[in-house]
Amino acid sequence: MALNTHNYEIAVHWTGNRGTGTSAYKAYGRDHTVTAAGLPSLLGSADRTFHGDRDRWNPELLLVTALAQCHMLSYLHVAVLHGVVVTRYQDAATGTMVMNPDGSGQFESVTLHPHVDVADPATAELALTLHAEAAAKCFIARSVNFPVHHEPGLLEREQTAQLPR
Secondary structure (H helix, E strand, O other), X not given: OOOOOOOOOOEEEEOOOOOOOOOOOOOOOOOEEEEOOOOOXXXXXXXXXXXXXXXXXXXXXXXXXXXXXXXXXXXXXXHHHOOOOEEEEEOOOEEXXXXXXXXXXXXXXXXXXXXXXXXXXXXXXXXXXXXXXXXXXXXXXXXXXXXXXXXXXXXXXXXXOOOOO
């Protein structure tokens, strides 16, 4: 069976040169712009801990975001395949990154907290079990070298507040 190949292209443009380039660790900004054909620009920086701009997206947030989005999209697909009509989906994902003594670091884990509402309450239990199948299908989760945990739940009919973390 032939595999389909999909290519993705983005551009990153560093905008943090404050006049002296990288002459010192605190002399340059971490600001940058990420672009892709036909899409709005994404303003990025480093995490605030690493002298970044807290008002911009950082790579760590984007990694957690990619995992949460991928799981959601895989889950919605799996729900259709199993005849579960999802009417709402919310997630409050968290990630843990650890730093090493040499200044390197890596993600230790990400935990997704997907909560759904279904049109037919009789499918609620099935809806919860479908997260495992969705996790197995998520392209991004299959590509990382750390565990992606799932703590799914059901939304209350009136629940619109942010999910607990």
